Amino acid sequence: MERISLAEVRHVAQLARLQLSDEELAVLQGELSSLLDHVEAIVALPTEGVAPTAHPLPLSNVLRPDVPGPCLEQRDALAAAPEAAEGRFLVPRILGEAP
Amino acid sequence: MPEGFDLVVGLEVHCELSTATKLFCACPNAFGSEPNTNVCPVCLGLPGSLPVLNERAVEFAIRIGRALNCEVRPAVFHRKNYFYPDMPKDYQITQYDEPTNVDGFLELRDGSRVGIVRAHIEEDTGKSTHLGGSGRIHGADHSLIDYNRAGVPLVEIVSAPDITSAAQAREYVSELRAVLVATGASDGRMEEGSLRVDANVSVRPAGAAELGTRCEIKNLNSLRSLVRAIEHEAARQAALVSAGGVVRQETRHWDEEAGVTHPLRSKEEAYDYRYFPEPDLVPLVPDAELIERAEAAIGLMPAARRERLVALVGEGDSPGLADQVQTAIELSLDQLVLDAVAAGAEPRLALARAANEAAAKAEGARALSATAFAELLGLESAGTLSATQSKQVLAVLIDEGGAPAEIARRLGFEALEGGEVESIIDEVVAANTAEWERYLAGDEKVAGFLLGQVMKASKGRANGKIVAAALAKRRG
Amino acid sequence: MTLLGRGVAGIAAAVRSKEASAREVLAESLAAIEQLEGELHCFHTVMAERAEAAAAALDEKVARGEDPGLLAGVPVALKDNMCTKGTVTTCSSRILENWVPPYDATVVTRLRAAGAVVVGKTNLDEFAMGSSTENSAFGPTRNPWDTARVPGGSSGGSAAAVAAGMVPLAYGSDTGGSIRQPASLCGVVGVKPTYGLVSRYGLVAFASSLDQIGPFTLSVADSALGLEAVAGHDPADSTSIDRPATSYAGLLEEGVEGLRVGLIEDFVSEVSPSCAEAARAAAEALGAAGAKVEEVSIPEVLHGLPAYYVIAPAEASSNLARYDGVRYGLRVGGPDVAAMNARTRGAGFGKEVRRRVMVGTYALSAGYYDAYYGQAQRVRTLVVEAFARAYERFDVLVAPMTPSEAFRLGEKTANPLDMYVSDVCAVPSNLAGHPAVSVPFALGAEGLPVGVQVLAPALGEGLMYRAAAVLEQAAPPAARGPVRPGGERRA
């Protein structure tokens, strides 16, 4: 019994915006499952009352003054664009508004 | 509200902050530039770029929090992950479960309080325009993306579900806008998208304790759409429940032209944002000094300013007066009125000119010299300028500055000499002998006609009051 | 002796004194690259023209009597995940195959300011995900000691380029051992500095809370110079430590007399006999030099690997979302933008990257966050606290660097977990944000170099280098580069 179902793998691929073939999904199901088995060693560790560490440095309040600096030229901003028109990045049609 | 139902509304207001630069980079925070010119590696999400938090955006956010009676707390930025082409990194940096401002309230004009759950800092997205088809997102062939707005600082103000009518929702947004402008953190312009409102709407059987399922309505670009959308959505949900149906939790789009809301996404596409602490930023822990500095910079709140203004012009015996007071407060023109009155202007005239004529050019009007404004109102009160002339002079004064009397002369609004008025009356009498006879015989109906003829012959330079007096004098 | 053979400090001194020109040094470097690149494949891009212009400009600066900088005329190679304005930066990925950044990483700016001459961009595992440099979309790099073997990874191109004597100094990035592990496998010195010591601005992110840039060199003294040149506060990186840069060169002679040294026994039992023996011998060498050496058990460090393989992919899944075909890089067209995104990413990312993006997405997703990502962060705290306790008793810690000597190409590509285990001794330092160095210390049973790791608390680079310098003295010269392909010693 794999730790993660094929349907879950498919759902995760969708969340990650990765188009994968059925074969690739099946391989990933096995790999993800064995990786999760490996990770199980820490999932079971008692950590009640332990604060999470998101960051190795005890820094806070790193701020910059509200002073304008140089921008890219429009042509440099668009230079690497796969497609552009009218000074903007061109993309295929968008289905649905932002969530 | 449909019979037998209670309405429950919570509002999410996104407010763009009036900083000089974006939230995480030094690009100008400017509206209306050429596309993709206010961009850099950071706000384009180029590989390797990193965000650095704008100090002033933080101060503005705290001003807003304190003005809304919030507790200001240590905060952690998170990443909200979802793919959308107007978002350069395909995640939004926002505050999640530890926002800067929590637990406040806004008191409305009628004394009711709407709870503020949180007011958190986040970055804005870019803007897309849609090509082909209808020019709207649906049916378009392609979209074009401009990232000038990407990374502009926002504060998202989330109200408690304390609002019980569309009218109260309108009142909330309008008062909130006045508060935001008063803090100096925002220009409050809904039409330019500086203020954007989403409404969470639900209904429940009258008196029921449990909340109904809510729908989130997007695309509310004006107070008018807000009211219409809430009314429509309430009616839709009530009809659905009355007919034995259930309301589905979903996001709906307000269609201004059709006057209806329609669903944006189906349930199976529900998003999973995978929030986690933003590792490229460190916690924001406002210290007492920063909070004090922010508080000190907050102007007098609208409620207090409203009181002050009402004390000056009196309670409204005409319904228009209360509206004028509110407009002046919302647009922060009340200080101008106060200063003009202190400089000798007549209070109600000052308020009327501020709330009606100056309001159209509010930004310029806020910078207007109160002395010049008072001088202009003095000319109007004395009858040297007619109301129409005074309004025209005011428009020039706001745009260009200068001395009102000088502007009036330039526009040809010099009051006519007494002799000139008399000679024009002579001409009018000679050209309209029949009407003049009727006037002399006591026919009041013709008085207005004669006055109009004199004004016309003077090309608007004569003062109506003076002409009327001169006509009356000839009749004896 | 060749100019390159003088090392970083020697070259800078020669160029500064006009004994040699930056152009002469560069010519040696370009010739070595020309000669060896075909066999080793260390580089994606060799910037010969730009480098020649930079060397000429530096020579003029010297001629004008101006200070040419700490790294005057030193040829430098950069892992190809550091942005170079106007020069393609690929991260060894199809998705960025032709991407030319419009800006320089802060390290690049600093290196140029220090007089270094950037000669090229080196091969890596795609987006720095890997331990062998086999996960490069453009072919693997080979270990100069034995071209049938991997150089380690992910900074394999930089490690091998220094080991083969193509450049005296190269930079890599270390997220979970990606500098130290290839340094160990190639017989060179590799340092992962304290998190926040070197700016990450312009380093293409893999896992933001773990990534650090650091130097590869043939000697400890050169490493200290290479680190000093790029370290120091950068306002463009919010996680940069706001402290003036320090010079480590003066500390190297101080020795370890009286220092308290702990040998982490939990790692010793995890590695091959040769690697374990090297670590024990290193501890003894420090003892012989006057340090007080003890074995210490820090069992929490063994939780590091599973915690790392949750945290790093989770951050990566978010960092790599931006490669969506909209603004730069590869686009594979589709009927709508979501389809275009998915096709682009499916085709543009290699296997290992797709795998880690999947793991990371899963670990952050609704219902799993707390069990995986949240738990891994709490375990991270346990690791940090365990180190803190250890550093109450010890000034520095010593450990093996890798579980084995360099393995054969293809040996560990079938099962990802086999490869992941390469980082077991490395990742705790990344989780804690502490500095660590791999020093070449022995030749193993297979005749290949074996490194030993010195770990220090945050900002303990000075102590770390002092211990490393002592180990360098104690190590047999045969254990370190430069070597020609096949392990032949270079003159």
Ligand SMILES: [Mg+2]
């Ligand atoms: Mg939001």
Ligand SMILES: [Zn+2]
């Ligand atoms: Zn920017």
